[in-house]
Amino acid sequence: MIFKTNSFPQSVEISRKWLAMRLIALFMFVFSVSGSATVFSQKISISEKDVPLEKVFTQIKQQSSYVFFYDEEWMKQANKVTLNVENASLETVLKICFLKQPLTYSIVGNTIVLKKVNIIDTPPMLLDVQVFAPIVINGEVTAADGKTLVGATIKLKGSNNIVKTDANGNYEISINDTKGTLVFSYVGYEDQEIQINDLKVINVIMKESVNNLNQIVLIGYGTARRRDLTGSVATVKQKDMSRMALNDAAKAIMGKVAGVLVSESNLPGGGSSLLIRGKRSITASNNPLLVVDGVPIAGADLSDFPVSDIESMEVLKDASATAVYGSRAANGVVLITTKRGDYNSPGKFEYNSSVAFQTAGNLQPYMNPAQYLQRNRWYNWSQGLYADPLNPTLAADKTMRPYSNGSVGVVPFDPYTRSFIDAAWAGGIYDANKLEGTNWQDILFRQGLVTDHQLSFTGGEKNIRTFIAGGYYGNRGFGIFDEYKRYSLRANIDYAVKNWLTITFSSSNVLSENPSKGYGNSTFGARNNVSFNLIPISKPYLEDGSINMLPGNDSGIGSFLNPLLNQNGRTREANSSRFLETLTTNIKLGSGFSYKLQASYDGSFANDGEFNGQYSSWGLGNKTSLGIGVNRADYSVTSSASYLMENILNYKPELGPKHSLSATVLNSFQTFTNKGLYAGGDNNEIPYQKWYNMAGYPDNRRVSSALNNSSLESYLGRFNYSYLNRYILTGSLRIDGSSVFSTGNKYDYFPSFAFAWKLNEENFIKDIEFINQLKLRVGYGVTGNSAVSPGQTLGSLRKTAYLFQQTLGGIETPLFGYAPRSLNTTLRWEKTGQSNIGLDFELFKGILSGTIDVYSSKTTDLIMPRKLPVAAAGLEDIIQNIGQTSNKGIELLLSSINIKQKDFKWTTDFTFSYNKEAIDKIYKEGDDIDNGWFIGQPLNVLYFYDYMKILDPLVNPDDQATIDKKNKAEGILKYKNGDVLVRDLNGDDKITASDRMILGQIRPKFIGAITNTFSYKGLDLTFMFYGKIGNIIGMNYGTLNSDRDNAPVINYWTPGNASATYPRLRVGQPFETNSIAFVDGSYLRLRNVNLNYNFPAKMISKLRLNKLSAYIAVQNPNLILKNKRFIGTDPEYASGIGDLPQPTSTILGLSIGF
Amino acid sequence: MKTSFIKLVQPILIVLSICFLQSCKKFLDEPVISKVSSEYYTTENGINALVNSMYSRMRWQGSGATQSFLRMNQYGTDTWWGVAGNNNTSNQAFDNYSTAINSLDATTIKVFWEVNYRMLYSANVLITNLPSVTKESLYKKSADYNQALGEGYFFRAYSLLSLTEQFGGIPMPLKASDEAADDIKRASAAEVYKQIINDFRSAQSLMKDFNTIEYGRLSKQAAQHFLAKSYLERASATSVKEKTRRGYLSSDADSAAYFADEVIKSGLFAMEQNFVNVYDFNNAYSMTPDRTAQASKERIWVIKYSKNFELNGFGDDEAGFMSNEGSFPIDRGNENARFAWCASGYQKINFDGLSTSRNYLLGRWVYTNPTPHAFDVFGYSPITHEGVNSGLNTINDYNRYDSRMYKTFRFTHFASRAASTYSWQNTNPADNNTYNWGLNTLFVPGQKRFALNDTCVSFTPERLTLTQIKNKYKKRYFVYTLQQQDDFGELRIEDRTAYIPSLLKYADNERYNSTATFDNNPSATRSTKDIVLARLAETYLIAAEGYARAGKYDLAVARTNMVRERAAWKNNELRPWQVVEVHGGSQSGDMSANMKITANDINSLDKTVGFFLDERERELSGELNRWVDLVRCEKLIEYVAKFHPLQDTRTNVAAGSGKYLLRPIPQTHIDRLRNPGAITEEQNPGYY
Structure with a gap:
């Protein structure tokens, strides 16, 4: 159908109406998802030469559901069209048709509306293009998925003639010679060279770069191509995170990025912590700085940002890369980039969903x-x-x-x-x-369930692009009282107001609910612990079905109460929300200058209410003399806000083909405010009021509130100079000032420099065929870290209360006092100076690529609460800048393509890191045993007696002599058969303090992971092995010598038990018996297995979708190699039997795009 | 287009330059709002706050969290022991003098050390800061100024005294500084005693007289009491070695007596007429304590506790203490836990419905119990000089005159469980119990044996075997012997934890539980009773011992008899059945005259030492000073080796070649020193 109008007015009024129509169409599009799904999935094939435009329209109509809307008069002026496309998108076809027309078009719903070309409608960027030229070649540059590529460069080979694609992905280049070659390049895609050969229209579909050296990488206040990087930066892409049903993107880093130790929390909603290149600070946080879309986040918790909203994560490891973040960057920086829309791209929905079934993995069995x-x-x-x-x-x-x-x-x-x-x-x-009896673990654990639903919309017009996503993540914990829910909403909008002005707004809104409640008497009782506090010869329910309050019938109150009492007896509501809103203005000032103003607000609000009723374990644990339980409510409300304002000035002049320079100057102000109010009370007569009427609790009222303010002021200068695209030099200087330090110590300097040399550009390497890429990087930088909280340098005092009393029963005079605590007015930042040498390579045409980094860092001025001899100082400890630590290590990342055939591909990624921590200096000569600080040793070592064996003369007759000798030396009958023998370092036959030694470090020396991926057609199978080597675990192996508690199934010594691995049971063990708790914590495990299927394109298009994939994954299957003496849930992080085990999850997932 | 750039950029540049120009000095200022900084100590109010915090810190002596104070002052003596079966390693260590008393102990020795040094530091801050506070005020000339300074000196001396009693030579910092001092040498015990005496002297000259308006505040008399005590400690050295170690002066005994007499002469205090009133009971049979003694005129200085939850706390934040910072605005709601320290184990007596409900008078956790010798001590007869140390199966009849044993310990329990009072029956598990002698004349199967509040358990100090006691006592209630023996005459150590009278001195019916509710339930572990640190009876005994050691026996006898006459059974005073049936006394008559000693009791050094050690125990039993007294008198090894119930303890203490007279210096202290000296210099002998 063709609508024809004879006189179609071309006034501005109408244009506005049309704009309105477009908007209406957009909404129609949004709300009629299924209808629009057909629109953009249609592909068109036309092969015509020099035909009238209308003929092409007819063909398009036949192949699609589109209709055209135009004035027939216009067709007379229309140029003929030559077209040869196969399975092209409608957009592409139309673009080609209208390239040389005095007409333009727009799409409203499924109507294509034609319009005469008006000079005002010409996109401003086209003004940059040379119009007058002897021969003009034009075309469109798109990605394989049809996405237009804006700003792709087209270069006439061997000349300085370079143009870029406009906002629609179109280009025009004027040349003199029709025999030349055009080079198309775009960051993240492989370069394409196309011979002109008299072609006038050259449309190019760019291939995504296999070679990750072309990836565009965030480097902090800017971007770079991976191959131009001077620092050590690792990237984790969306696809690496999307198939794991993660609530926390940090977990995706595990095994993917060399040199990062990820510690997970196994609680629903619990985040993970990252340790990059070893621990350097004893008291300050060792967590990296988190920067979300350019905003440094206080109190970083990656779980506040849904994984599916994240486009990529960059882990900045070495100081030359992180130094631009100055005083907060000593532990590395993680840059999060969230997804954004594309200009001029059809709107797309994507729905990702997964469900995971969780069970407690690696449970340590207790005695039946x-x-x-x-x-x-x-x-x-x-x-x-x-x-x-x-x-x-x-x-x-x-x-x-x-x-x-x-x-x-x-x-x-x-x-x-x-x-x-x-x-x-x-x-x-x-x-x-x-x-x-009862296996209490069966009672306390259940099948956990994770459900994740994320729906997003991406789309863009000529000068506006959006990404809008909403999601729900819910986790019914595998511990019976654990629960977590998260709701998220994100909107990222970019508006290119003018070609020199872009305004960007990013909004992240997350609400989470965590009604998890503890098991035991305390507020958050340990979960697994409870099952060994309860004796197994007991039943959870009585015969009448009611809860057996004291399953062991032990009147010892507290943890011996039935944990099920809290099912109804205790309620908790913990809600928190986080709002991160960022507004950015980018202005091109001309002459290579651009200016960016960024303002952001990061606000968190939390309220936490807990009610323990009279039949909760707490209520019964604190009952009155009449045996009646009491009740208690606690309620806290906290909020924190951080405001950031940054002014960034960039300068990037045109210096010809040999030189390239960019420079950045920045100033930044950030404030942090935390406020909190807490109220608690006991014994409300109306228990259903819970914490909503704190005035109803007459007893033991508790109230407190607090306010903390701090601020940070920063200046930064950075330049990046490249010569011949071969030698790259970067230098930066950041100055930070912080309010938490005393006057005179507020400011400090954080410089860095780095140099990169692309060896493959040198002639002597160019000829070596198997080397495709080779780059050497050298860098050094200084970064800071602070463990000082507001007010700390002033030595805050501790409030005390006392009273005098006039007469008995008379007036009590309250005496409130303040007791001294430590102060130190000279605190400064901890500073880490780190040098890094790296080599990036790609060999054998990409079959083997990788990165090797060697680093060495020194952290000085460590802020530590140094233990003091209280007899000399009057205080137990003081916070000081003392000591120095160092970290040295190697990181290796290798990727190989083992097999690459038409349908089958096998790739392997290998990460490996070695880190050696050491304490170089403390405040005094020699070791500080009390603090556990040993010169030359890692920051956390285990210092105790060295377990040798179990003394058993029945098995080994020589042991009798040892027992006798040692008892004689001790002067008492200390040792008997079945006791533990530890190393007697000084050989005096007595075990004294001087026989303790360093048993090992608590963090691993080596971390490694191997990920293998097999692809066959649409099927991908990925599995990762993960391991740590070289750490010692100080286990909590339970209380064997209390018959009140249950204990893990342990092979304890009894007379004649030659295979015993644990000593005899006895009252009053020798102190050194505990040496059995220290075992090697090395392990290797299959971390996850993932099978993904991308449905074939034909099938997808039949379903009128543009993406469909499904996967099944198993996380943390119980395949694990570990030390046989290890008792506990999991050597990965656990120190003993009381820890919450790591879940084993089976995940089913689905991803649909339409 | 260019103009529009400038228009847009202008305001930004202005904002920028303003920020640069200001250099944002204000931006980085840090106001302290929710906290109080140490600058507060430079004000008059701050000084008062500091003084107040030291009073709070004293409450650590009642801390149930560490029991450090209990272990170091009462375990492993002749009269108190950590009962067998209590498998708390630390408790055992201090009772058994085992190798587990070592420098690595993190909760007992370390806490004791650190609490006292923190107190010392607070006192030093006060003494150092006070002069600078007063530049412009009239405060310096006021009595308040002198009082505050005196309190500073007092607390410093008190901490040093506590430390040197346990550790001997100790580091003795006398100035506070903000510097992170990490190097200090030990001062000799002699130097420390000298400093203690100087400080107490300063304190007593600066502080105000005792007054009841600020009951609980330190006074001139409190300082004099402790000054006298300090002199007496030095005066008690008898061997040459100890005299040298303590810096003994021949005038010390006189000085002790002089300052103790100053307290007595002040007339501000008076002894209670009835010994039992010192500890809140009206008579020896009371089920429930009252609190009249909380304002007793006999008390010179006490650690105060309040029934107001908000006002109770340790004022301390060491590990092991309840540290509430963060969740509560102040440290509060902590307990005086002493009421549970010297009570018997409840399980036995309470077993299977034996008519008493679990309560703290009957007993609860097992910490320390009196040894058999502790009861012998009460039987001392000044007339025959017999009783002490005599063998088994003798009865110390002096309790017919001296009321203190029956007023110090609970010898009788009453049926307190209405619902399940014990019936006579053959099938009850308790009938299989060794201590049931159901087949007596009152036996009626199925009938209730007790009514509520009937006497159900009573103790006798006789040394009888089980069979003997069964045959002798055919009563409706159970009679247990303190010297529980089986038929073979063996002391049944296991049973002593339950079949032993509980100490009454700390019993309290006004405890609150963790919810600040007042409750007599066993879960209410927070006593609000004051802890008596100095009372007039002890002052008399200090004066008496001082005079005796100075050879002024008549004065010593006079002071002693003040205390002893008060301790006698008084006319018309209701006495326990044991006084008549066991000790052969009568239910009436004033026994004061029989209590008097003469110079003959004390007129040699040996007699003085022996008499006063025992007299102090009779008067001050359970007041946590026995260990220090024994060490002070150089009698620890002899007495413990003789009287402690456990063979291990007796052997260990004798074999320790004197090392147990001092505690080991905490290893953490030595480890933390910047330049520790040789171990012989830093550690006490025997611990390295």
């Missing part, structure tokens, strides 16, 4: 009822209270002492527990299988 009972027999035996545990008798079981706590003679098991034991003795013969 029979094992527990047997352990108690041995424990009583060790005290002479049980005759022969190998031949138990009912009489002995009956009088066995169950609780060592407050032990007084023989106190048998309570009747409740004894009824279970009696049942196992039914008929007078003990049958361990009849011993009933």
Whole structure:
């Protein structure tokens, strides 16, 4: 159908109407998703030579659902069209048709509206293009997915004749010779060379660069191509994060970026912490600075930013890269770039969804009822209270002492527990299988569930582009009381007002709910801990179905109460929200100058209410004399706000083909404010009021509030100079001032420089065929870190309360006092100077590529609470700039394409890092044993007795002599069979403080990961192995010697048990027995497996979609190699049995684009 | 187009230049709003706040969190022991003198050390800052100024005294500075005693007289009491080695007596007529304590606690202490935990419905208990000089005159569980219990054995075997012997934790629980009773011992008898059945005359030392000074080796070649020194 009008007025009025029509069409588009899905998925094929325009229209109509809207008169003036396209997008076809026409067009709904060309409508950027030239070649540059590429360069080979594509991806280049070659290049894509050969229209579809050296990379206040980088910067792309059902992008870094140690929290909603290139600070944070779309974030938590909103993450590791962030950059910088729309691109929706089933992984089993009972027999035996545990008798079981706590003679098991034991003795013969009980881990853990739904819209017009995304992430924890929900909304809008002015607005809004509540008596009781506080010979519910309040029937209150009491007894509501709003104005000032003003607001609000009812474990743990539980409510409201204003001036002059220079000057002001109010009280008569009426709690009222302010003022200068695109030199200087320091110490300087040499551009390398890329980088920089909180340098005092009393029962005179605490007015920033040498290479045409970095850093002026001899100083510790630490290491990142055939591809990525931490200097000569600081050793080492073996003369007769010798030296019968022997360093046969030694470091020496990806057609299989080597774990292996608690299944010593790995049970173990807790923490595990299927293009287009993929993944399957003596949930992070285990997740995911 | 650039950029440049010009000095200023900085100490109010914080810090002595004070002052003596079966390693260590008393101890020795040095530091800040506060005010001439300075001297001396009693020679900083001092040498014990005496002397000359308006505040008399005590410590050295170590002066005994007499003569204090009133009970049978003694005129200085939750706290933030900063505006709501320290284990007596509900009078956790010898001490007879150290199976009859044993310990328990008072029955598990002698004349199967508030358990100090006691006492209530023996005459150590009277001195019915609710429930662990640090009876005993050591026996006898006569059973005073049935006394008559000692009791050094050690125990039993007293009198090894119930302890202390007379210097202190000297210089002998 063709609508024809005879006189179509071309006034401005109408244009506005049309604009309105376009907007309406846009909304129609947004709300009729399925309809529009057909629109842009249609491909058109036309092959015509010199035909009238109308003929092409007819063909388009046939192949699509579009109609045309124009004045027939105009067709007379229209030029003929030559066209040869196959499966081209409508846009492309139209662009070609209208290239040489005195007409232009616009799309409204599924109507293509024609219009006469008006000079005002010419995009301003076209003014830059030379119009008068002998021969003009034009065309369009697009990406493989049809996305127009704006600003791609087209260069006539061997000349200085360079043009760029306009906002529509079109270009025009005038040349004199039709035989030349055009070079098309665009950052992140492979260069293409096309011979002109008399062609006048050259449309190019650029191929995305396989070679990551062409990637565009954020470097802090700017961007660079990876191949021009002078510092050590690693990138994690969206596709590496998207298939893992992560709530936290930091987890995606694990194994992907060499030199980063990721520590995860296993709680729903719990974030991760990153440690880049080792620990350098003892008291200050070792977390990297997080910069989201150019805004440095205080209190960085990556989990506040949904993974699906993130385009890429850059990890800036060496100081030459991070020094532009000065005083906050010592721990590295993580730059987050969120997704943005594209100009002139059709609107697209993308829906990503996943569901993950979680179970507690690597659970350490606890003793079952029979094992527990047997352990108690041995424990009583060790005290002479049980005759022969190998031949138990009912009489002995009956009088066995169950609780060592407050032990007084023989106190048998309570009747409740004894009824279970009696049942196992039914008929007078003990049958361990009849011993009933409960595996409390089954009660406390369940199937967890993660559901993730993210919907986003991307699209853009000529001068405006948007990205809008909304999402929900919910995690029903695998611990029964854990829950987390997050709602997010993001809008990124860029408006190119003029060709010299762009305004950008980014808005991130996240709300999270965390009603997780603790198990035990305390507010956030340890989860797994509870299951060993409860004895297994017990039942969670009574026969009438009610909760058994005291499952072990041990009147010891507190953690021995049934954790299920909190199911209804305790309620919690913890909501938090974070709003990050950024407004940026970019202005091109001409002559190579541009100016950017960035203003942002980062606000967080949290409220946390908790109510413990009279039947909660807390309520019953604090009951009145009448045995009635009490109740308690706590409520806190906190808010923090940070305002940032930055002025950035960039200068990038044209210096001809040999030189390239860019310079940046910046000043920045940021303020931080934290406020909080807390109220608590007990014993409300109307418990349903929870924390919403704190005035209703008459007892033990608690209230407090606080305000903290601080501010940071910064100046930065940086230049980047490149000669022949071969030698690149960068230098920067940042000056930071902070309010937390005393006057005179507020400012400091953070310089850096770096040099890169692209060896592959040199003639002597160019000829070596197998080298494609080779770049050497050398850099040095100084960065800072501060652990000083507002007011700290002033030595805040501690409030105390006392009273005098006039007469008995008379007036009490309250005496409030202030006790001294440490102060230090001379605190400065910790400073880290780091040098880095790196080599980036690509060999054998990309089959092997990688990066090697070697670094060495020194951190001086460490802010540490130094322990003081209180007898000399009066205070336990003081915060000072003392000492020096160093980190040295190697990082290796290797990528290889092992097999590359038409349909099959196998690639391997390998990351490896080695880091050596050392304390170089402390405040005094020699080691500080009390603080655990040893010169030349890592920052955290374990210093204790060195476990050797279990003394057992029954197995090893020589041990008798050892026992005798040592008992003689001690003068008492300290050691018996089954006790632990530790290394006697000074050989005096006594174990004293001087026999302690450094057993090892707590962080690994080596971290490595191998990721293999197999691709066959649309199918990708990825799996990653991850491992750490060279650390020692100080385990909490539970309380073997308390028969009140359960314990892990441990092979403890009993007479004749030659294979025992744990010592005998005994009351009052020798202090050094604990040396068994220290074991090698190295491990290797299969971290995740991921199978992804991209549905074939044909099928997708049939479904009228533009993207469809599905995946199944398993995270943290229980495939793990670890030290056999390790007891606990997981050596990855755990120190013992009480830790929450790491979940094993099975994830099903779906990604749909339309 | 260019003009529009400039128009747009102009305001930005202006904003920029303003910021640059100001150099944003104000921008980086840091106002302190929610906190108080140390500059406060340069003001008069700040000085008062500092003084107040030192009073709060004294409360650590009642801290249940560490029990450090208990362990170091009462465990492992002749009269108190950490009961067997209490497998707390630290408790055992201090009771057994095992190798576990070592410099690495992080909760007992370290806490004791650090708390006292923090107090010392606060006192030094006060003494250092005070002169600079007063430049422009009249404050310097006021009595308040002198009082504050005196309190500074007092707390410094008090900390030094506590430390040197335990550790001997110690670092002795006397100035406060902001510098991170990390190098200090130990001063000798003699130097420390000299400083203590100087400081107490300064304190007593600066401070005001005791007054009841600010009951709880330090006074001239409190300083004199402790000054006397310090002199007496030096005067108690008998060996040449100890005299040298302490810096003994021959005038010390006289000085002790002089300053103790100053307190007595001030007339500001008076002894309670009835010994039991010193500790809040009306009579020896009281179920519930009252609180009349909280304002007793006998008390010279106490650590105050309030029934107002907000006003109780340690004022300290060391590890192991409840540190509330962050969640509460002030440190508060902490307890005096002493009420639970010297009570028996409850489990036995409470077992299987034996008519008493679990409570703190009956007992709770097991920390220390009196040894058998502790009860022997009460039986001392000045007439026969017999009783002490005598063998088994003798009864110390002097308790028919001296009321203190029955007023110090709870010898009787009453049925307190209405619902389940114990019935006579054969099937009850308790019938299988060794201590049930159900087949007596009152036995009626199925009938209640007790009514509510009936006596259900009573103790006898007789040394009888189980069979003997069963045959002797056919009562409705259970009778246990303090010297619980089996039929073979063996002392049953395990049972002593339960079958032992509990100390009454700290018993409190006005405790609150963690929710600040007042409650008698066992979970209410926060006592609000004051801790008595100095009372007139002790002042009399200090004066008496001082005079005795100076050879002025008549004066010593006079001071002593003031205390002893008060301790006698008074006319018409209701006495426990044991006084008549066990000790052969009568239920009436004033026994004061029988209490008097004569010079003959004390007229040699040996007699003086022996008598006063025991007399102090009779008067001050459980007041956490036995260990220091024994060391002071150079009797620790002898007495412990003789009287401690555990063979291990007796062996260890004797084999320790004197090392246990001093505690080890905490290893953390030595480790933290910048330039530690040789270990022989930094550590006490025997601990390296």
